[in-house]
Amino acid sequence: MSNFLRITEVMKMTGIAKSTIWLWVKEEKFPKPIKLSPRITVWDEDSINEWKKEIQC
Template structure:
């Protein structure tokens, strides 16, 4: 099996190369799944969700907003798909 430099082989796992190109193992047909996109708080507020950062954290604590994930010790972000699903669910609620 040919191995690209800097990429460890593992069945059905996506890797990022230095070119930021998703690479998938050949066993699954070679189709690359889209990598998850993340939003930091500064990207989320106020452009995507027009509330304050404190309100976002209050909603997270109350379970009314998707929980963030820790990408590193000092970086917290939200999965874009979860935020979009939350926004779509809110737009369907009769107010």
């Protein structure tokens, strides 16, 4: 089972700015987040790792 990551953790893991992450989510270039509550949004760590592997190829 993978972990859930908040936006700051995703930023550290990918080296991508917050605004770019949200832009790429909107453009479907980055994995979609999971909405846990109205104020809590997370990403599945496995989906981020898969995305990183895809862009390296």
